Amino acid sequence: MYQYDVIDREFLVDRSNEFRGQVSRRLAGELTEDQFKPLRLMNGLYLQLHAYMLRIAVPYGSLNPTQVRRLAEIARDYDKGYGHFTTRQNIQFNWIKLKDAPDILDKLAEVNLHAIQTSGNCIRNTTSDPYAGATSEEVDDPRVWSEVIRQWSTLHPEFSFLPRKFKIAITASAKDRTAAKVHDIGLLMRQGRDGQLGFEVIVGGGQGRTPYVGPTIKQFLPTDRLLSYLEAILRVYNRYGRRDNIYKARIKILVAALGAEEFAKQVEEEWEKIDAERADLPAGELARIRDSFATTPFETLPARSEAFELAKAKDSAFARFVRNNVRAHKQPGYAIVEISLKATEQTPGDATAEQMEVVADLAERYGFDDVRVTHAQNLVLPHIKLDDLPTVFAALQANALATANIDLISDIIACPGLDYCALANARAIPIAQDIARQFADPDRAEEVGELKIKISGCINACGHHHVAHIGILGVDKKGEEFYQLSLGGSGAEDASIGKILGPALPADKVATAVDQLVAAYLDVRTDGERFLDTYRRVGLEPFKEAVYVQAD
Amino acid sequence: MSKLIELANGQARWAEDAFVNVTDEDAIPDAGDVILSLARFEAEGDALLSSNSRRVGVRIESDQDIEVLAYDLPRIAVVALAFPKYRDGRAYTSARLLRERFKYEGQIRAVGDVLQEQAGFMVRCGFDAFEPNDGATPDAWTKAASRFRHVYQRAADDRVVAFEERAS
Numbered sequence: 001m002y003q004y005d006v007i008d009r010e011f012l013v014d015r016s017n018e019f020r021g022q023v024s025r026r027l028a029g030e031l032t033e034d035q036f037k038p039l040r041l042m043n044g045l046y047l048q049l050h051a052y053m054l055r056i057a058v059p060y061g062s063l064n065p066t067q068v069r070r071l072a073e074i075a076r077d078y079d080k081g082y083g084h085f086t087t088r089q090n091i092q093f094n095w096i097k098l099k100d101a102p103d104i105l106d107k108l109a110e111v112n113l114h115a116i117q118t119s120g121n122c123i124r125n126t127t128s129d130p131y132a133g134a135t136s137e138e139v140d141d142p143r144v145w146s147e148v149i150r151q152w153s154t155l156h157p158e159f160s161f162l163p164r165k166f167k168i169a170i171t172a173s174a175k176d177r178t179a180a181k182v183h184d185i186g187l188l189m190r191q192g193r194d195g196q197l198g199f200e201v202i203v204g205g206g207q208g209r210t211p212y213v214g215p216t217i218k219q220f221l222p223t224d225r226l227l228s229y230l231e232a233i234l235r236v237y238n239r240y241g242r243r244d245n246i247y248k249a250r251i252k253i254l255v256a257a258l259g260a261e262e263f264a265k266q267v268e269e270e271w272e273k274i275d276a277e278r279a280d281l282p283a284g285e286l287a288r289i290r291d292s293f294a295t296t297p298f299e300t301l302p303a304r305s306e307a308f309e310l311a312k313a314k315d316s317a318f319a320r321f322v323r324n325n326v327r328a329h330k331q332p333g334y335a336i337v338e339i340s341l342k343a344t345e346q347t348p349g350d351a352t353a354e355q356m357e358v359v360a361d362l363a364e365r366y367g368f369d370d371v372r373v374t375h376a377q378n379l380v381l382p383h384i385k386l387d388d389l390p391t392v393f394a395a396l397q398a399n400a401l402a403t404a405n406i407d408l409i410s411d412i413i414a415c416p417g418l419d420y421c422a423l424a425n426a427r428a429i430p431i432a433q434d435i436a437r438q439f440a441d442p443d444r445a446e447e448v449g450e451l452k453i454k455i456s457g458c459i460n461a462c463g464h465h466h467v468a469h470i471g472i473l474g475v476d477k478k479g480e481e482f483y484q485l486s487l488g489g490s491g492a493e494d495a496s497i498g499k500i501l502g503p504a505l506p507a508d509k510v511a512t513a514v515d516q517l518v519a520a521y522l523d524v525r526t527d528g529e530r531f532l533d534t535y536r537r538v539g540l541e542p543f544k545e546a547v548y549v550q551a552d
Numbered sequence: 553m554s555k556l557i558e559l560a561n562g563q564a565r566w567a568e569d570a571f572v573n574v575t576d577e578d579a580i581p582d583a584g585d586v587i588l589s590l591a592r593f594e595a596e597g598d599a600l601l602s603s604n605s606r607r608v609g610v611r612i613e614s615d616q617d618i619e620v621l622a623y624d625l626p627r628i629a630v631v632a633l634a635f636p637k638y639r640d641g642r643a644y645t646s647a648r649l650l651r652e653r654f655k656y657e658g659q660i661r662a663v664g665d666v667l668q669e670q671a672g673f674m675v676r677c678g679f680d681a682f683e684p685n686d687g688a689t690p691d692a693w694t695k696a697a698s699r700f701r702h703v704y705q706r707a708a709d710d711r712v713v714a715f716e717e718r719a720s
Contacts, residue, residue: 007702007714014700022669035686038638039669121639151704151714157676158648158707161641238645239617273653278706285715 001064001370002147002292004112011154012109015116019043020102027099042122042160044115045101048422052096055118056108060128060146060170061089061373065360068371070111072356074104083356085341085349087413087464088125088167089373090118094420116154121162121249123153123234127169127178130372133293134382136330137173139191144290145170145226148281152227159234163241164249166234170199179375179491181205181213182467184251185233190220197223203233203263204255205495207461212252213495215260217267224286228279232271236263296368296383301333305386311393317404318393320442324404326389333386337367339379339396340403340411344440347429348414349377358399362392375491376413376452378406409451409518410436413464417457417474418481424457426474426481427507431455434511439518448518451531452490467491469532470517471498472510483510487517487543488535499540502548513547520546556661557682557690559675562698564690567681571609571630587611587632590620601627611663618646618654625656633679635664644677651678651708671696678708 004012019039026036040046044055056071063071071091075083078100079093086092096104108114117124126146133141149168153159159166169178172189180186186202198220205214221229233251242248255263312319327336339359341349351359363371363381366388372380384392396402405411412435415421417428432455439445455472456463465471471486482504489498505513518531520543525534535543558567571585576592580600587609588597600608601624609630612618621628631650633643643662650656661681662674668688675697682693704714712720 005718007717011700011702011704011714014702018699035667121641154704155672155700156705157673158644159641160673161639161644161670235645239642243640243642275652278652282715282719284719288715288718 001062002143002289009109009112012112012114015043015114016102016105016109019105023098023102038120040101041119042117043101043105044118045096045098046119046422048094048420049418050420051094052098052101053092053094053420054096054101054104054115055086055090055092056113056115057118057125058090058113058373059150060126060132060143061130061375062128062132062143063371063373064369065364065371067111067113068356068360068363070107070113072353072360074107075353075356078104082350082352084347084416085351085373085377085379087375087377087415087462088127089130089375090125091373094416119165120160121164121166122160123149123156123162123166123168125167126150126153127167127180127183127375129171129173129177130374130380131173131177131327131336131382132372133296133370134329134331134334134336135173136328137175138189140172140189140197140223141290141293142170142172142189143293144286145187145189145223147289147293148226148286149230152230152281159238162234162238163243164246164251166237166251168230174493176491176493176495177374179464179467179495181493181495182207182211182464182491183214185230186214187226189223192220199223199226201229201233203267204252204260206250206252207464207466208250209247209459209461210250210252210256211461211466211497212256213497214252215255217255217260217264224283225276225280227281228274228276229267229271231274231279232267235270236266240266296370298331298334298383299385301331301385301387303332305333305389308386308389311390315390317397317402318390320446321393321402321404322389324408324446325402325406329383331383335384335386335389337381337384337389337392338374338406339381339401340405341378341401342405342411342436343400343403344410344436345433346400348412348432351379355399355401358395358401362395366392376407376411378411404442405445407450407452408445409439409448409453409514410445411452412436413452413454413468415456415458415463417455417463421457421462423460424474425459425476426457426483428455428457428463428472428474431472431474431483431507431510434507435514438511438515448522449530451518453514454489464491465489466497467495468498469530469535470514475504477504481507483507485510485513485517485547487540488532490532494532501540502544505547516546517543555683557684557688557693558659559680559682559693559697562694564682564693564697566690571607573611573632585609585629587630589613590616593624594620597624609659609661612643612646614640614642614646618649622654625650625654625658628656628658630659630661630681631656632661632663635662635666635670638665638667638670640665644673647674647677647679648708668692668696672699676703676707676709676711
């Protein structure tokens with residue numbers, strides 16, 4: 001993992017002191033709420049329905065056990081004993097008092113955490129692959145480039161007042177676990193024929209009111225030119241992105257208005273004028289950053305673990321966990337372990353302080369001090385020895401962290417919705433819980449297979465409903481919560497935007513409708529077809545019929 | 553009339569503003585330094601500059617491209633970059649381009665919705681004069697501009713960047 005040096009640490013101290021001053025001016029009445037708002041937002045502090053919400057950055061979804069324990073402490077001391085992991089790999093606390101915020105930021109800074117740029121119209125935390133450094137699929141470690149971008153974008157003097165927020169994702173695997181194609185910029189690492197590494201650059205993807213799968217504006221950007229090219233994109237956006245209408249201010253609107261080709265041309269022209277010598281990262285600094293990620297001291301182990309095989313044969317719950325939550329590791333004898341935060345009655349993405357501490361302990365004892373957050377609101381222990389897996393599983397199981405449902409129908413992404421959020425039209429969490437309950441039988445869930453349900457409580461689409469196999473959008477109909485279903489979206493490498501199924505349904509009909517959709521799918525699927533594949537083959541009609549045509 | 557803060561060598565202080573901001577409706581005064589809108593400058597700037605009797609500045613709105621001044625920059629004493637709202641960040645790009653791309657050495661002045669919280673960003677982008685809109689004093693400005701001991705990226709100032717500190 002990247003280790004903060006004295007420069008990184010002093011930077012966080014300076015930031016924390018700055019915010020403490022601003023809060024004391026606010027509490028003393030020297031700043032009005034209007035004047036204070038942009039300042040608190042720059043530090044991730046939102047005013048929600050019931051309290052302040054503090055969103056803490058988890059740079060590219062990577063945490064060490066000390067940091068996880070500190071988050072647990074904050075959950076316990078300043079919140080109601082839990083935290084909420086988000087679709088951007090961050091964590092937010094929903095019950096924060098303003099007067100506590102400076103102390104919390106100090107405590108975070110002590111473990112190299114912060115809330116910088118977790119809100120506001122600036123470059124946000126970079127999304128990256130939670131399997132980075134562990135999967136054999138990747139052509140490079142995307143954390144290296146995420147860290148390069150973290151530093152470059154931190155309090156960027158030119159790009160801190162963009163037309164709107166700006167989100168970058170980086171993946172280096174063919175299988176995309178970052179939703180790169182629906183980010184403002186998606187960087188897909190590629191290896192050229194000569195072995196040289198580069199990025200395919202996608203710009204202008206997004207969700208919200210106007211969902212787009214982003215177009216590619218550059219097929220192959222050599223990695224050493226990354227920062228100058230990002231500067232060119234951001235500069236064109238900063239100058240020409242719309243500022244007259246908040247809903248048309250994201251870069252996707254500019255790219256769509258100009259056309260991808262014209263946008264690419266403008267970026268290219270700007271890029272040529274930039275002094276690469278000054279704008280691109282020096283090789284020495286890149287090597288320093290790369291070194292800090294290259295040091296996981298794996299043991300040389302046989303690919304097969306007897307202890308692991310024995311446990312699998314003996315314990316069907318463990319075998320199920322392995323089938324659904326354990327992924328192949330690049331290093332023989334190791335595995336990637338996903339920890340689902342989607343137990344049946346759980347709020348998707350929530351973890352209690354105690355659960356965080358269990359995960360921290362496991363990472364420390366068995367997992368090279370490495371914890372990841374996924375954009376699907378789960379956690380990952382990326383490097384667990386197969387020999388240790390039964391023990392790790394037992395510990396997870398004892399703490400309600402062993403739900404074997406990764407990418408299954410009950411592994412639902414949901415925004416906080418009307419239970420917390422000031423923007424929401426409808427609740428998202430109870431709908432997720434209804435559906436999870438409906439599919440609580442693990443055999444049935446496994447039979448259904450990969451099925452990604454994502455729920456947003458409003459059109460802003462924080463719950464990624466546009467890119468769900470089954471998307472659910474909460475709408476307000478004359479003061480009542482209704483839910484609009486859409487099918488066929490995907491945020492992965494096969495990205496697409498879902499299509500609306502039909503009229504919105506009342507809350508108590510949603511889980512039933514999902515059941516009907518699943519039944520229709522099981523009816524017509526062919527071998528090996530996921531729900532999404534079947535939908536793409538047969539189209540919307542059979543599903544529409546299943547939900548809306550009542551049997552006589 | 554807004555007060556002017558000038559920054560030199562990391563110190564901000566109150567400054568006498570020798571320039572008169574001429575709106576499009578005003579007649580240009582017979583003498584004295586003036587700041588004109590871009591349209592006014594394009595129409596009348598040449599004559600004023602040729603007379604050589606006074607300094608001329610130009611006010612650039614946030615939706616105007618700074619490139620149109622490229623040819624005249626050596627003769628322009630002040631470029632005033634407007635912030636219609638503090639959230640409108642286009643002037644940061646204009647300032648950087650003026651300093652880094654066009655090597656402009658005159659004054660770059662922040663006008664409009666200028667708040668002390670922007671100071672650090674503005675200074676790094678090459679602004680050296682400010683008409684604060686929030687009653688900020690030079691003291692607040694000096695502090696705000698030097699609040700962070702380290703910076704992570706190159707900009708229009710001469711600060712040593714984190715990766716340069718590390719390499720030295």
